[in-house]
Amino acid sequence: MSKDKFQLFLEQSKFQNNILSNAHLTSVSINTKQKSWTLNVTLHEVIEPEVLLPFLQTLKSYFYVPRILSGVIVNLSYDNLTSFSEVAIKYFDYVILDLSKEKARYLVLKNFKTRYEKDTFIVLIDKDSTYIKDYFDDIKEGFKSFGFNVNLSYEVLEDITPVSEMIESSIVEQEKVMEQKVVYAKQASSRQSARKTFSKKSSALAVPIKEIPIDQYRLDQYKNEKGDVVFLIEGEISKLELKQLTTTKLLTFVLGDADDAIYIKRFVKSEKDLNLAESLHDGDFIQVEGRANFDAFQKDVVLFADANNKWRL
Secondary structure, three states, rough: HHHHHHHHHHHHHHOOHHHOOEEEEEEEEEEOOOOEEEEEEEEEEOOOOOHHHHHHHHHHHHHHOOOOOOOEEEEEEEEEEHHHHHHHHHHHHHHHOOHHHOOOHHHHHOOOOOEOOOOOEEEEOOOOOOOHHHHHHHHHHHHHOOOOOOEEEEOOOOOOOOOHHHHHHHHHHHHHHHHHHHHHHHHHHHHOOOOOEEEOOOOOOOHHHOOOOOHHHHHHHHHHHHHOEEEEEEEEEEEEEEOOOOOOEEEEEEEEEOEEEEEEEEEEOHHHHHHHHHHHHOOOOOEEEEEEEEOOOOOOEEEEEOOOEEOOO
């Protein structure tokens, strides 16, 4: 594989983030026994995990050759790590979430506050939870998959609530989140407000949100059967947030109809996009067209109103 193909990948993918669009392929390693390729890629600076993860997914998918390769591995390095401290906790949260997918015990770390200082993650724990040090090696390996070598430590605080009580509280909160999704759907069917739409030029009728596949497996199956995963949906906005990332803004909100709800995401790139984003409010009833994707950072299927879609009032 030549570096020209990597450049073609960047050009075809049309990444909006300048750091990604200027990524550099330094070398490629081929493991004939394991039938895998390892791409060694350098980024100029550190970026947010929610921006990096779709890049890694797309990169692996682009170079994967079915029936020839068992997998594609990406090793990352950075010219400048200065900005890592700004996004360190975001990466920590993702690594813990990813580890807990295979081993639920890592979720206990979500019960403790963590800070990053002097190149070290420090987990603030109660006196009965020193066992978490046994998890540090796996967490370090998780960070290495993003090109980071990190240090971890813990600090015992005598006044912290015992972890057993915190876990019980966490379970209650998780139940509330599940219940809230139902509430979003019910609210959407009982309220009406100003309609704003962002969609492609399309005459497709809006479909119920529940028709969107709920996980990666069903999403792939749907794509194989239907050929596309673009959906036109409508509903009521809740949990609206416009986040300022390093080089762009990210609009996120939950859209709910009478039966279900889904997260909507869109990178805000133009002045028109920004004006519309700022005009949206919780409770607005809107129509959205976008492409369904499994968001590795959020561990859920979300709808991305991508750059090919037009927004209009």
